[in-house]
Amino acid sequence: MNISAFWCLHIVRKLVNDPCFASQCDVFTDIGEEMLDHAFQGYNVCIFAYGQTGAGKSYTMMGKQEEGQEGIIPLICKDMFKKIADCNDEELQYSVEVSYMEIYCERVRDLLNPKNKGNLRVREHPLLGPYVEDLAKLAVTTYEDIHNLIDEGNKARTVAATNMNETSSRSHAVFSIVLTQRREDRATNLSTERVSKISLVDLAGSERADSTGAKGTRLKEGANINKSLTTLGKVISALAEIASKPNKKRKAEFIPYRDSVLTWLLRENLGGNSKTAMVAAISPADINYDETLSTLRYADRAKAIRCNAVVNEDANAKLIRELKEEIQRLRDLLKVEGIEVQEGPDCKVTYNNNENRPADLGSCQEITKVMNSRNDKETPQINSPVSTVAEVAVDQLQANEKLIAELNETWEEKLKRTESIRLQREAVFAEMGVALKEDGNTLGIFSPKKFGDFTLLNKD
Numbered sequence: 001m002n003i004s005a006f007w008c009l010h011i012v013r014k015l016v017n018d019p020c021f022a023s024q025c026d027v028f029t030d031i032g033e034e035m036l037d038h039a040f041q042g043y044n045v046c047i048f049a050y051g052q053t054g055a056g057k058s059y060t061m062m063g064k065q066e067e068g069q070e071g072i073i074p075l076i077c078k079d080m081f082k083k084i085a086d087c088n089d090e091e092l093q094y095s096v097e098v099s100y101m102e103i104y105c106e107r108v109r110d111l112l113n114p115k116n117k118g119n120l121r122v123r124e125h126p127l128l129g130p131y132v133e134d135l136a137k138l139a140v141t142t143y144e145d146i147h148n149l150i151d152e153g154n155k156a157r158t159v160a161a162t163n164m165n166e167t168s169s170r171s172h173a174v175f176s177i178v179l180t181q182r183r184e185d186r187a188t189n190l191s192t193e194r195v196s197k198i199s200l201v202d203l204a205g206s207e208r209a210d211s212t213g214a215k216g217t218r219l220k221e222g223a224n225i226n227k228s229l230t231t232l233g234k235v236i237s238a239l240a241e242i243a244s245k246p247n248k249k250r251k252a253e254f255i256p257y258r259d260s261v262l263t264w265l266l267r268e269n270l271g272g273n274s275k276t277a278m279v280a281a282i283s284p285a286d287i288n289y290d291e292t293l294s295t296l297r298y299a300d301r302a303k304a305i306r307c308n309a310v311v312n313e314d315a316n317a318k319l320i321r322e323l324k325e326e327i328q329r330l331r332d333l334l335k336v337e338g339i340e341v342q343e344g345p346d347c348k349v350t351y352n353n354n355e356n357r358p359a360d361l362g363s364c365q366e367i368t369k370v371m372n373s374r375n376d377k378e379t380p381q382i383n384s385p386v387s388t389v390a391e392v393a394v395d396q397l398q399a400n401e402k403l404i405a406e407l408n409e410t411w412e413e414k415l416k417r418t419e420s421i422r423l424q425r426e427a428v429f430a431e432m433g434v435a436l437k438e439d440g441n442t443l444g445i446f447s448p449k450k451f452g453d454f455t456l457l458n459k460d
Contacts, residue, residue: 024063028075031277035198036076038275039179040083042194042311046201046269047072050229050298051281052291053205060279061202062154072279073175073200077146080179089183095411097137097178098146100153104171105224106261111153111173112136113421114428122261123399127322129268133399136421137178137406139414150175152425170221172228172262173202195312199269203229203262206291231260233298239271240304275309278302323400323407330397337390 035045049057063071070078084094100111101120110116113136121133140146157173177198184191204225238255257267269276280299282292334340409417 024060024069024071024075027060027279028072028079031279032072032076033079035275035277036079036083038309039080039196039198040181042181042196042313043309044197044199044268044274044312046199046266046274046276047279048199048201048203048266048269048276049279049281050203050232051205051279051295052283052288055205055281055283055288055295057205057279057281058202060281061200062150065151073202074147074150076198076200077150077177078143080177081143081146091184093182093184095180095182096140096146097180097414098140098149099135099137099176099178100149100173101132101135101176102157102171102173103228103261103265105221106228108132108135108261108265109171110134110136111156112138112149112425114424115421122264124264125403128403129272130264132265133402137414138418138421139411140418141415170204170225172204172225174265175200175202192313197312199266199274201266203232206294228260228262231256231263232266233301234259235263235270236298236301236305240301243304243306271305271307273309273312274307276305276307323404327397327400327404330393330400333393334390334397337393339390 031047035047038045047061049061051057059071061071062073063069063075080096084096087094098112102109102111107119108122109118110120110132116134116136120135122130123133124130138149140149153175157171177200179196179198181194181196182191183193206226206229234256238253242253242255255271257263257270263270268274278299280295282288282295
């Protein structure tokens with residue numbers, strides 16, 4: 001399928017009745033409604049906004065929390081729950097999970113779970129493709145739940161003022177929705193699933209240091225932003241070049257997905273199993289002529305890309321079966337190396353054929369610590385090549401065990417986990433001195449109880 005490139009001149013004008021003015025609802029009608037329909041059919045979909053800083057990407061994607069100014073992301077969420085509420089099919093059940101992350105200076109940060117403060121690890125699975133390990137997927141049942149999560153996630157995003165934009169996004173934000181449709185066939189007593197992933201991406205703006213007046217940290221941020229966007233341009237150009245060739249002449253050419261965390265995570269959306277739309281945000285100012293031309297060329301190349309989107313049916317059952325087979329293969333590999341890994345959540349590890357090694361280490365985490373402390377004389381050493389093979393196998397085994405636990409988690413358990421993370425998030429806000437209402441809006445700022453009434457007047 002073609003990646004549709006949508007040239008969106010999103011200008012805030014004084015006269016709303018101007019014939020060239022496009023409202024947020026117009027943009028959503030042109031792009032969002034079609035993509036949401038594809039998601040309900042079982043396809044993966046993606047919408048990402050690209051353009052120079054200050055051109056209106058964040059406003060187009062996220063908008064403002066005012067009537068009529070919501071962006072594509074909140075309007076898609078609102079329309080999705082409206083479609084779910086209007087469904088009269090008693091055999092069809094829906095479940096919705098969301099995640100929100102930002103890519104800041106090539107590091108991935110969870111915006112919804114206060115526990116995941118550091119850099120999250122990006123992994124890759126043969127079926128799942130690239131994914132972020134330990135990224136919180138929160139269960140939601142109403143649009144109000146998503147609205148609150150978006151609001152709290154936006155508060156945690158990295159923004160800063162530059163000469164061109166007072167609230168410039170200094171990171172790429174990816175808001176993901178996993179829509180699961182489960183149908184129970186009463187006649188055959190069988191159940192089938194359709195799982196769709198909706199990826200909504202607000203890219204940071206391309207910028208020039210002399211225009212933004214960036215210095216110090218802002219300059220470093222801009223360099224990382226431009227690096228990831230340059231890689232995105234290379235990937236789009238490579239995919240467009242491959243798509244332009246006849247089928248017989250197409251070769252497995254190298255595409256630099258891994259040169260940037262952004263392109264690695266968006267690999268499936270750019271040239272794989274997804275229906276994707278690009279919003280090109282441009283500025284009407286003549287001083288931005290070069291950036292506007294570059295953005296339009298970017299979008300023109302994206303039009304040529306072909307994606308192979310398929311309906312995702314019964315993905316979990318097949319994935320769990322293949323994960324179990326992979327886990328068994330890893331257990332057999334460790335057994336050859338003389339390490340027994342018992343089944344169960346504790347992942348108990350014992351050594352069989354080396355008297356110098358401890359008989360029982362208790363868990364996969366502990367065996368990893370032993371492997372990493374080879375220079376410690378008091379700790380039994382595990383010499384290569386056995387240690388290297390065992391390290392890789394245990395690391396992959398842990399990742400697969402996490403995936404299976406996540407896939408086997410019931411809806412009730414997901415709701416409990418979501419509520420637990422919400423309470424943790426509110427506790428973090430309270431420590432910072434921010435009070436929240438039940439609807440997620442900021443009520444006020446107060447002095448945290450854990451701190452005294454001191455004011456820092458000077459850094460020294």
